[in-house]
Amino acid sequence: MSIAKKLASQTAIYGVSSIVGRVLSYLLVPIYTAHFAAAEYGIVTGLYAYVSFLNVVFTYGLETTFFRFANRPGQDRRELYNRTLSLLLLSSVVLTLLLALLARPLLGLLDLPPGHEEYARWVALILGFDAIAALPFARLRLENKARKFAAIRLTNILLYVGLNLFFVVLCPYVMQSSSTNLLAGLRPLVAAVYNPSLGVGYVFLSNLAASALTLLLLGRELLDFRFRWPDLSFLRPLLAYALPLMLMGLAGMVNETLDRILLPRWLPENFYPGLSRLGAVGVYGACYKLSIFMSLVIQAFRYAAEPFFFSQSTEKNSPATFALVLKWFTLCCAFIFVGISLNLSWVGPLFLRRPVYLTGLDVVPxxxxxxxxxxxxxxxxxxxxxxxKTYYGTYIGAAGAVLTIALNFVLIPVLGYTGSAWATLACYFLMAALCWWLGERHFPVPYPVGRLLLWLLGAVSLVVAGQAGIQALPAPAGYAVGLLLPLLFLGLVYVVEGRQLRRARG
Structure with missing residues (x-):
């Protein structure tokens, strides 16, 4: 099997858990937007924004560090796994207890009234369980056990989705059903396990149960490890490699989630008539979910690409391989961008079930x-x-974080959550540009930058022109145009890039 086919195969397997699982999870969005008011969904969006930051702190770069050191000649992988997981286990217990004790201040950051401290405590346990599971998952990836990895991830998602459906949909329906309803007989059973006052708390409880099950399913990898008290002489080089990655990760979380933390603080009162600040966070968070299709591809790709890149680093043709991977990755993502952006008129209402959430659709492209x-x-x-030279990642992430904070400060009072979306775009463009510029000086790779920028410019132009045309057409014709234009873009890519590929082979 060729190198490219091997990467594509593993990406597809990881994608089963990432894409199929996340799609199932994504189907919860219309349920949440139908059952929760914007302000209630804002609680979920806000708390999970903090979870994104804290996930980085809980794992502090040890996954990537494990990959890097495990691929070094002469490295005892079992001893590396034992010591790394021992360190992660100790730190996870300490951080989980600390976070549980700080439940009230954490909820205060979201301006929530007293009475829901259990939300933060459940989140603390979720973070602890997920951090402990990170190294066993990394071991599965290192050993190319993609199918087991995918099966456990998918099981996690299925339980999470199932519990959400039970507590958010079925239980309220049974409790509110009339005595003549066929499900009315389940009311005593539901009353024994369901508390209506928890509301969105069941989202976090479902997540906690799924994270606990994941640890059980990773039992073989956890039982196979032997605890080792931290040995600084062994851990010092690992931490020297990992901590810059953690700082880079924190900077990345600033760029990815800080807008949902800053939005309720910097958004002027009554900026959106009839919508509270926390409600605006809920609308923005729900619309952000529509960009998940791009995120799914990126996540599945990262699971397969990280160990792949490390394993290919010693190959003579690795720069050409890296360039080819970037090219086709970018073209695939450009097609997703065009396809979703031109079909928001019917995709949006499918997932965002209350009209208030549809008001934020402009941020999706x-x-x-x-x-x-x-x-x-x-x-x-x-x-x-x-x-x-992982410290360069820290510098790049920090530059993006500074830009994110500055642009959110300037744009939120003027544009609301649309300003946050533009800040996110500017940040990620800057990070990509800086990374390419620095990489050319330290590890040259023949990336087709000019060609890819032309394709992206064409994709953006197609979306802008297509949206204008769709709005001017009656609904049936608009839907047809929205479906045909992405296919036109895909056909153009096939003709142009396929021709170049055939020339290279010839």
């Missing part, structure tokens, strides 16, 4: 393009990981 550049950055970042 901006966020899709932003996530595309984030994926490009992940591709380009291979150079500082392979050269052990």
């Amino acid at each position: 901006i966020l899709l393009l932003a996530n595309l550049f984030l994926g490009v950055y992940y591709n380009l970042s291979v150079w500082f990981k392979l050269t052990d």
